[in-house]
Amino acid sequence: MSEAQLKNTGAERSRSLEEIFEQRIANDEKIEPKDWMPEKYRKTHIRQISQHAHSEIVGMLPEGNWITRAPSLRRKVALLAKVQDEAGHGLYLYSACETLGISRDELYEQLHSGKAKYSSIFNYPTVTWADMGAIGWLVDGAAIINQVPLCNTSYGPYARAMIRVCKEESFHQRQGFEIMMSLCNGTEEQKQMAQDALNRWWWPSLMMLGPTDSESVHTEQSMKWKLKRKTNDELRQQFIDQTVPQADILGITVPDPDLKWNEKTGHYDFGEIDWDEFWQVVKGHGPCNKERMNARVGAWKRGTWVRDAAMSYAEKQKIKKENSAKAV
Amino acid sequence: MKTNLYNYILELADNCLIAGQRLGELCGHGPSLETDIACTNISLDLFGQTRSYFQYAAEIKGKDATEDSIAFLRTEREYKNILLVEQPNRDFAYTIARQYLFDVFHLLLLEKLQFSQDLTLSAIAKKSIKEVSYHVRFTGDWIKRLGDGTEISHEKMQTAIDGLWIYTNELFEVTEEAKELAEEGIAVDVSTLKEAYYEKVTALLEEGTLTVPESKYFQKGGKAGIHTEHMGYLLSDMQYMQRTYPNMKW
Numbered sequence: 001m002s003e004a005q006l007k008n009t010g011a012e013r014s015r016s017l018e019e020i021f022e023q024r025i026a027n028d029e030k031i032e033p034k035d036w037m038p039e040k041y042r043k044t045h046i047r048q049i050s051q052h053a054h055s056e057i058v059g060m061l062p063e064g065n066w067i068t069r070a071p072s073l074r075r076k077v078a079l080l081a082k083v084q085d086e087a088g089h090g091l092y093l094y095s096a097c098e099t100l101g102i103s104r105d106e107l108y109e110q111l112h113s114g115k116a117k118y119s120s121i122f123n124y125p126t127v128t129w130a131d132m133g134a135i136g137w138l139v140d141g142a143a144i145i146n147q148v149p150l151c152n153t154s155y156g157p158y159a160r161a162m163i164r165v166c167k168e169e170s171f172h173q174r175q176g177f178e179i180m181m182s183l184c185n186g187t188e189e190q191k192q193m194a195q196d197a198l199n200r201w202w203w204p205s206l207m208m209l210g211p212t213d214s215e216s217v218h219t220e221q222s223m224k225w226k227l228k229r230k231t232n233d234e235l236r237q238q239f240i241d242q243t244v245p246q247a248d249i250l251g252i253t254v255p256d257p258d259l260k261w262n263e264k265t266g267h268y269d270f271g272e273i274d275w276d277e278f279w280q281v282v283k284g285h286g287p288c289n290k291e292r293m294n295a296r297v298g299a300w301k302r303g304t305w306v307r308d309a310a311m312s313y314a315e316k317q318k319i320k321k322e323n324s325a326k327a328v
Numbered sequence: 329m330k331t332n333l334y335n336y337i338l339e340l341a342d343n344c345l346i347a348g349q350r351l352g353e354l355c356g357h358g359p360s361l362e363t364d365i366a367c368t369n370i371s372l373d374l375f376g377q378t379r380s381y382f383q384y385a386a387e388i389k390g391k392d393a394t395e396d397s398i399a400f401l402r403t404e405r406e407y408k409n410i411l412l413v414e415q416p417n418r419d420f421a422y423t424i425a426r427q428y429l430f431d432v433f434h435l436l437l438l439e440k441l442q443f444s445q446d447l448t449l450s451a452i453a454k455k456s457i458k459e460v461s462y463h464v465r466f467t468g469d470w471i472k473r474l475g476d477g478t479e480i481s482h483e484k485m486q487t488a489i490d491g492l493w494i495y496t497n498e499l500f501e502v503t504e505e506a507k508e509l510a511e512e513g514i515a516v517d518v519s520t521l522k523e524a525y526y527e528k529v530t531a532l533l534e535e536g537t538l539t540v541p542e543s544k545y546f547q548k549g550g551k552a553g554i555h556t557e558h559m560g561y562l563l564s565d566m567q568y569m570q571r572t573y574p575n576m577k578w
Contacts, residue, residue, distance in 0.1 A: 057361065060356035064355045064357070068349060068352055068353055069565055071569035071570060071573070071576075072396045073378065073382070073396055073399050076352070077372060077375045077376065081372060083356060084368040084372070087364050087365045087368070088365060094361075129569060129578070179578075183578075186578075187576055189573065295356070298357075300359075302419070305480045305481055306360070306363070307359060308477070308478050309474050309478050312477045313477045
């Protein structure tokens with residue numbers, strides 16, 4: 001066979017592999033780690049899953065900020081458990097990501113160097129206790145809307161991780177709503193605290209569902225791979241439609257003068273989102289971007305000697321075991 | 329009110345509360361995700377135990393007492409935890425050493441407390457034994473890992489053990505109320521745990537190639553409410569909400 005013929009056969013083979021792959025996705029079959037996949041699929045999944053994992057562990061920080069100051073023992077325990085759940089989500093999302101041939105250390109390196117992104121919402125400060133309610137209710141609420149469709153995404157390890165993540169997130173959202181409810185049923189001061197938290201978290205929560213469709217660069221390909229099932233704007237509308245009545249139940253006001261129920265569309269109309277603010281925070285200039293990164297990088301650096309010790313100890317134990325086996 | 333019993337419950341519970349609070353500070357800042365999750369887990373167990381004790385104490389105290397008024401609305405002089413558990417998280421070695429030195433004692437205590445004539449204390453102890461057995465395994469493993477890991481980790485762990493050793497003797501101080509209640513078969517006479525404690529700790533430190541400190545001078549005062557300077561800061565953090573917004577439900 002000539003070189004040109006060989007090349008042709010190679011190209012045909014990879015074309016047919018790709019065809020089979022696309023067919024499997026169209027049939028709603030799961031792609032597993034050892035299956036053939038196009039390089040772009042692998043890279044896109046590493047990007048999205050790691051971004052999700054990073055968001056979980058950076059997301060521990062704003063809420064972790066209130067663990068020592070939680071107002072009651074019951075709230076303290078619930079908050080600790082919630083932040084621990086987030087660490088757990090980080091853990092199995094990193095593991096899912098590792099099945100695509102990248103190590104956790106490499107993923108951390110990408111986060112710490114600023115190469116990888118995490119959800120921008122965590123760059124806002126948690127300034128009062130009510131923020132623990134607002135984050136659970138709004139931020140976890142928006143996260144669920146984003147994540148439920150991922151339970152059926154094409155990449156098996158990601159889809160399976162998401163089933164567990166979503167169950168826990170929905171519990172967190174109810175917990176957050178319940179914190180808001182206690183505040184809204186409390187004193188005037190508590191109710192004001194709840195309103196203030198809604199004022200500060202509402203718009204960032206809407207932004208959390210991503211740039212508007214015309215600005216979203218990954219949507220089309222991600223829809224094809226079922227890494228995304230609805231567009232950002234569709235998800236945002238769903239979030240607003242679901243959340244506004246909940247604010248009504250709480251008796252607090254969504255900070256959008258243009259918010260209005262539209263009989264014709266069966267949806268809420270809402271005001272203009274400040275996309276300049278969104279891009280400013282995404283590009284690293286939000287209120288807490290530097291604090292969050294310093295906290296992550298700091299914890300990692302301070303932990304170096306601990307991780308080194310664990311490796312060295314394991315190595316010593318292994319040698320000991322081998323030596324005693326030899327002696328026998 | 330059964331004052332002795334109430335005070336004895338505080339003596340048991342404040343250790344859990346303050347140790348849990350210290351571990352809670354680290355949530356999200358651990359050296360790895362796995363250790364972060366494990367330390368949070370221990371913190372959660374300790375707060376769970378705290379709640380059981382304080383709910384019982386609130387019943388005894390009556391009036392408007394709740395687990396939260398007892399946890400958050402006492403003055404510094406009214407907290408009865410041992411000095412050991414309030415020591416700060418200077419680094420991961422200190423955190424692990426502090427927790428381990430407490431865990432060994434805690435497990436020995438609970439193993440006796442489960443036979444208390446007081447059925448509530450006995451039930452809390454039985455439930456807690458399972459949890460604390462895990463704590464002592466986790467922190468004990470890390471003492472060995474850091475002690476026998478690298479030169480740096482060995483040095484850090486030795487420094488932590490040396491620094492915290494002076495607080496260990498207080499574990500075995502018997503308060504007046506505990507003494508009386510021990511005679512009734514309700515409380516544990518902690519002085520009886522001392523020998524087993526130092527035996528276990530010594531064996532593990534040696535396994536971790538660490539030197540058992542020889543100090544003969546110890547610090548005490550926590551059980552009488554005289555704390556180290558660290559305690560006030562811990563409390564102002566912990567009590568912030570309850571003090572700033574009195575009489576509210578959360």
